Amino acid sequence: MSSNGDAVFSCHGLRVFVGDKEIVKGVDLEVRAGEKHALMGPNGSGKSTLASALMGHPGYRVEGEILLGGERVDHLPPHERARRGMFLGFQYPVAVPGVSVANFLRAAVSARRGADVPVREFRQQMQAAFAELQVPKDFVSRYLNDGFSGGEKKRLEILQMLMLTPVFALLDETDSGLDIDALKVVAEGVNKAAGPATGVLMVTHYQRILNYMKPDRVHVFMDGRIVRAGGPELAHELEARGYDWIAREVGLEPAAAAAEGSRS
Amino acid sequence: MNVDTRQGLAGINQDYAERYGFHDPEDYFLKAPKGISHELVEMISRKKNEPQWMSDIRHQALDIFRAKPMPTWGDSAMLGEIDFENIHYYIKPKGEQTSDWNEVPEQIKKTFDRLGIPEAERKFLAGVTAQYESEVVYHSIRADLEKLGVLFMDMDSGLREHPEIVRKYFGSVIPTRDNKFSALNTAAWSGGSFIYVPKGVKVDVPLQAYFRINAENMGQFERTLIIADEGSSVHYIEGCTAPTYSSDSLHSAVVELIAMKGARIRYTTIQNWSTNVFNLVTKRAHAHQDAVVEWVDGNLGSKLTMKYPAIVLKGERAHGEVLSIAFAGHGQHQDAGAKMIHAAPNTTSRIVSKSISKDDGRSSYRGMVKVAKGAHGCRTSVECDALLIGERARSDTYPTMDIAESDVSVEHEARVSKVGEEQLFYLQCRGLDPDKARLMIVNGFIEPFVKELPMEYAVELNRLIELEMEGSVG
Numbered sequence: 196m197s198s199n200g201d202a203v204f205s206c207h208g209l210r211v212f213v214g215d216k217e218i219v220k221g222v223d224l225e226v227r228a229g230e231k232h233a234l235m236g237p238n239g240s241g242k243s244t245l246a247s248a249l250m251g252h253p254g255y256r257v258e259g260e261i262l263l264g265g266e267r268v269d270h271l272p273p274h275e276r277a278r279r280g281m282f283l284g285f286q287y288p289v290a291v292p293g294v295s296v297a298n299f300l301r302a303a304v305s306a307r308r309g310a311d312v313p314v315r316e317f318r319q320q321m322q323a324a325f326a327e328l329q330v331p332k333d334f335v336s337r338y339l340n341d342g343f344s345g346g347e348k349k350r351l352e353i354l355q356m357l358m359l360t361p362v363f364a365l366l367d368e369t370d371s372g373l374d375i376d377a378l379k380v381v382a383e384g385v386n387k388a389a390g391p392a393t394g395v396l397m398v399t400h401y402q403r404i405l406n407y408m409k410p411d412r413v414h415v416f417m418d419g420r421i422v423r424a425g426g427p428e429l430a431h432e433l434e435a436r437g438y439d440w441i442a443r444e445v446g447l448e449p450a451a452a453a454a455e456g457s458r459s
Numbered sequence: 460m461n462v463d464t465r466q467g468l469a470g471i472n473q474d475y476a477e478r479y480g481f482h483d484p485e486d487y488f489l490k491a492p493k494g495i496s497h498e499l500v501e502m503i504s505r506k507k508n509e510p511q512w513m514s515d516i517r518h519q520a521l522d523i524f525r526a527k528p529m530p531t532w533g534d535s536a537m538l539g540e541i542d543f544e545n546i547h548y549y550i551k552p553k554g555e556q557t558s559d560w561n562e563v564p565e566q567i568k569k570t571f572d573r574l575g576i577p578e579a580e581r582k583f584l585a586g587v588t589a590q591y592e593s594e595v596v597y598h599s600i601r602a603d604l605e606k607l608g609v610l611f612m613d614m615d616s617g618l619r620e621h622p623e624i625v626r627k628y629f630g631s632v633i634p635t636r637d638n639k640f641s642a643l644n645t646a647a648w649s650g651g652s653f654i655y656v657p658k659g660v661k662v663d664v665p666l667q668a669y670f671r672i673n674a675e676n677m678g679q680f681e682r683t684l685i686i687a688d689e690g691s692s693v694h695y696i697e698g699c700t701a702p703t704y705s706s707d708s709l710h711s712a713v714v715e716l717i718a719m720k721g722a723r724i725r726y727t728t729i730q731n732w733s734t735n736v737f738n739l740v741t742k743r744a745h746a747h748q749d750a751v752v753e754w755v756d757g758n759l760g761s762k763l764t765m766k767y768p769a770i771v772l773k774g775e776r777a778h779g780e781v782l783s784i785a786f787a788g789h790g791q792h793q794d795a796g797a798k799m800i801h802a803a804p805n806t807t808s809r810i811v812s813k814s815i816s817k818d819d820g821r822s823s824y825r826g827m828v829k830v831a832k833g834a835h836g837c838r839t840s841v842e843c844d845a846l847l848i849g850e851r852a853r854s855d856t857y858p859t860m861d862i863a864e865s866d867v868s869v870e871h872e873a874r875v876s877k878v879g880e881e882q883l884f885y886l887q888c889r890g891l892d893p894d895k896a897r898l899m900i901v902n903g904f905i906e907p908f909v910k911e912l913p914m915e916y917a918v919e920l921n922r923l924i925e926l927e928m929e930g931s932v933g
């Protein structure tokens with residue numbers, strides 16, 4: 196395990212509530228510059244909730260500390276976290292009809308920079324990213340995520356990550372719904388975007404993406420908590436044996452590994 | 460790659476007072492006292508030197524106006540606020556109509572300069588009329604079009620110079636007794652546009668009319684008639700603004716379009732009256748065989764707008780479209796829609812209506828599609844989208860379908876959405892602040908409308924929307 200840089204991201208005692216219901220029940224996590232972490236856990240265990248809450252989703256009540264590059268961001272609205280370099284690749288990217296991909300990207304890149312990016316420079320950057328992720332050119336004038344296939348949406352998420360040069364990227368199941376070739380392209384995109392100054396936390400159900408991404412660390416997430424952490428071999432073990440054995444070891448009922456009422 | 464630097468919508472019309480809401484000192488040739496009567500109608504008709512038949516039509520219309528009850532549907536409460544006795548029905552500004560901006564009275568010229576009309580004319584229009592209160596003060600048309608026989612002038616000149624055409628078509632699409640406000644317009648009409656495009660002539664650049672109200676408690680009743688002869692085409696654009704006053708003004712136009720065989724008319728409106736103007740307009744078109752008529756209708760301003768552009772598809776294979784957006788901000792009610800009458804076989808139509816309601820603004824879609832007996836093989840689609848911003852915003856749809864044939868394809872879709880929390884969050888996660896994000900969502904929402912506008916208008920519309928959205932809370 197390489198722990199080459201300073202912590203680009205950490206959270207301490209993080210708890211997330213929807214109304215009275217506690218979904219994330221105390222998470223401590225640290226990701227250093229240059230590191231890639233994987234977060235694996237059963238459906239409904241609270242992974243997406245954790246990711247959204249870290250980004251500042253207004254629908255949750257959050258307790259605990261969130262630090263980005265050593266500074267507290269838990270009091271900041273989502274767009275301020277984004278401008279400081281936090282990135283969330285959505286499990287379900289949202290469509291915004293009528294807004295072209297190009298206009299959206301330009302607004303996003305400008306926001307991240309804190310200044311309007313000149314048109315020519317932006318075009319070059321966008322073309323490079325499109326080529327990198329093998330996204331057809333005509334997508335620039337299509338409406339954001341509107342009528343995109345599942346795989347196209349995921350590609351576009353990574354394209355955004357590439358253009359927005361995050362300090363810390365949360366990728367929520369960016370590998371789900373991708374065919375084998377697309378998976379490779381996306382993994383390469385992630386590896387490219389995740390330079391030595393960037394930290395990545397990849398939420399996934401599958402070992403396959405990790406073959407390309409080579410995580411430094413794997414966390415097992417159950418019932419709102421990280422219940423185990425280890426090296427890449429832990430992911431292999433999960434793939435082979437499922438989650439029940441861990442649930443038993445940590446004293447959770449296997450059925451309770453997922454929060455009640457989980458969606459699949 | 461098309462990157463567009465247009466800013467979106469932070470606050471529609473927040474700068475209305477400064478940009479359009481100003482008013483000139485009153486300096487008129489004639490300002491009729493408030494209220495309407497047979498004496499006033501007679502006076503207007505005489506001043507205009509009209510033929511007796513037109514004068515007769517006016518007097519009859521006044522009787523019909525008085526006899527007709529107010530509409531009982533729509534926003535009756537708001538309609539009830541109109542005080543017909545407190546309106547000036549006719550105001551003639553000083554100076555004669557001219558085709559030279561330099562001859563327009565200084566004050567009025569300044570106003571139109573400020574509204575950007577002469578500049579627009581130089582840049583991208585084939586002809587312009589500018590109406591101030593009741594009269595058109597400026598008018599021009601490109602010489603080459605005039606040579607081809609294209610007629611574009613104010614309605615009063617049209618009546619004077621081409622009485623046979625006016626007599627034939629005036630009221631042929633919208634009869635006086637169509638509704639209370641068409642009757643009022645017919646009694647009090649003044650100004651508006653008269654357009655005739657000869658057979659086969661294609662007017663490639665838009666013609667524009669601009670309507671300006673200046674006085675308080677003004678009633679503006681322009682009358683427009685557009686005839687596109689066989690195989691011809693024309694795009695007409697109208698814009699309108701008024702000063703902001705604390706008491707109400709009334710704008711009640713009648714617009715009649717006739718598209719002959721194979722002709723094409725597009726009529727674009729950017730309505731941006733101040734929020735003390737009642738805007739009650741009747742617009743209808745006849746589309747003959749293989750003709751195409753499109754109403755592109757943008758409603759941003761006014762206190763209450765009631766307007767349902769209609770197309771009667773009278774000839775086989777005629778096609779009609781109504782594409783509209785309405786923006787209802789604080790205190791506004793946009794009651795708009797469309798009417799499509801399929802009166803001939805194999806006619807097609809499309810209605811796309813988009814509305815945005817913000818704060819306590821209210822927008823209603825009121826639409827009617829009718830397929831007459833014998834009109835086989837028609838196709839029609841209706842799409843209504845409403846976007847609500849804030850908890851108090853309101854939107855209603857009142858669609859009516861009356862289909863008398865069975866081999867007709869009808870599509871109808873209606874959606875109401877809130878500026879979605881998930882959309883906002885997604886955009887915020889990309890660094891856009893909530894205002895910018897909301898603006899982007901709203902701009903995206905109206906994009907299908909905006910892209911139908913000439914570039915200059917698209918830019919202006921986006922700017923207006925941006926102002927209107929400023930500081931809105933979602």
Ligand SMILES: Nc1ncnc2c1ncn2[C@@H]1O[C@H](COP(=O)(O)OP(=O)(O)OP(=O)(O)O)[C@@H](O)[C@H]1O
Pocket residue numbers: 213218236237238239240241242243244245254286454455456457458459
């Ligand atoms: N706003 C909400 N209101 C009510 N319940 C919620 C809300 N958000 C999340 N939950 C619940 O919290 C639990 C965790 O959901 P979450 O989407 O975080 O799971 P996940 O681990 O990402 O699952 P998956 O692997 O299926 O994506 C689920 O039971 C879900 O129904």
Ligand SMILES: [Mg+2]
Pocket residue numbers: 242243244286367368
């Ligand atoms: Mg999830």
